[in-house]
Amino acid sequence: MTVPVTRHPSTGPKTPETTRALGPVDLSVVVPVYDEAASLPELYRELCEALQPLQLRSELIFVDDGSTDGSTAILQELFTGDPRVQVIEFRRNFGKSAALAAGFRAARGRWIVTLDADLQDDPHEIPRLLEALEQADLVSGWKTPRRDPWTKRFPSWVFNWLVRLLTGVHLHDVNCGLKAYRAEVVREIPLYGELHRFIPILAHARGFRVVELPVAHRPRRYGRSKYGPTRFARGLFDLLTVLFLIQYSPRPLHLFGWFGLAALGIGTTINAYLSVQWFLGHPIGHRPLLTLGVLLMTIGAQFFLTGLLAELITHSAPRQDYSIRQHWRHDDDG
Incomplete structure (x- = not known):
């Protein structure tokens, strides 16, 4: 300016x-x-x-x-x-x-x-x-x-x-x-x-x-x-x-990344467990746990994207x- x-x-x-x-x-x-x-x-x-x-x-x-x-x-x-x-x-x-x-x-x-x-x-x-x-x-x-x-x-x-x-x-x-x-x-x-x-x-x-x-x-x-x-x-x-x-x-991704990693890890674990149940022939479409797993994975991805955007803002013009x-x-x- x-x-x-x-x-x-x-x-x-x-x-x-x-x-x-x-x-x-x-x-x-x-x-x-x-x-x-x-x-x-x-x-x-x-x-x-x-x-x-x-x-x-x-x-x-x-x-x-x-x-x-x-x-x-x-x-x-x-x-x-x-x-x-x-x-x-x-x-x-x-x-x-x-x-x-x-x-x-x-x-x-x-x-x-x-x-x-x-x-x-x-x-x-x-x-x-x-x-x-x-x-x-x-x-x-x-x-x-x-x-x-x-x-x-x-x-x-x-x-x-x-x-x-x-x-x-x-x-x-x-x-x-x-x-x-x-x-x-x-x-x-x-x-x-x-x-x-x-x-x-x-x-x-x-x-x-x-x-x-x-x-x-x-x-x-x-x-x-x-x-x-x-x-x-x-x-x-x-x-x-x-x-x-x-x-x-200097590294906002390190803050948002921890939350993203935790949410993504828990969500992935839940969905992996449900995938095994599905292969064993148990229905999972009606289980609330499936919704929770997908939600946590989505939130984890959003935390990572927020951290990346913060990195871009941090290195932008004063x-x-x-x-x-x-x-x-x-x-x-x-």
Whole structure:
């Protein structure tokens, strides 16, 4: 799919800090945005404060996930005033996974940091994340103490416990928005649906070094949470998806094949037994066992065909579950 890209020249003033974005980039900060107009100016200010002492060439990539509250206009103003800023505007709301995927695709830095736009993640934790990244490929934040109501904390605790139990990856807060990555990690992790919750799990399954770092968490000051009561159920479905991706994504026939082999083997045994009975002169046309044997053989064949189709889909072209209206990005020559 061809993505329409709009490139605008820089019109804002170039301070010593902002010109670090021009040329090669060391650090990309990716921020998904969905109806966070009230928090964006303060978030930008805090990001500038956190990045200024690092002496790194950095870029700020804001992905507007279909905002309708004026966030887009604020992001355009930030773009105009700072050549480090990129703005990716979606045509509608596609979800956080799509926003992160688009941001990762646009990122040019050797290191990538993600955080939410609601100011609950503290941008001043970025230096600590980068320091921890020296000994790892992915650093996942652990919000502690967590400043959310119990109606969010308890389901999150249950969910994280299930993730640890089923995947063997012992993280306290797998879905924390504050994370740091080496660029090669995000280039290899497929993101669609709601898989952003499980990036550390998917990275660990590929052999990347994943560590967890306690980070500050702040209560929400503006707007409202975008997550409703269906979040927990969606997370469980996504957990099943991740378990399948980890164990059988490269070879889905191995999963469906076992069921197919079992059904086909039992069905063949039943029909072989009935064939012997028929040769011995016993009628079998009225026996329910004949129907069961034929049914099991049919189901077994269908499992094998499903596995083969899954193999074809697995090796098909990568998917893109979002559509970009515009992409504001400054030219490298300023």
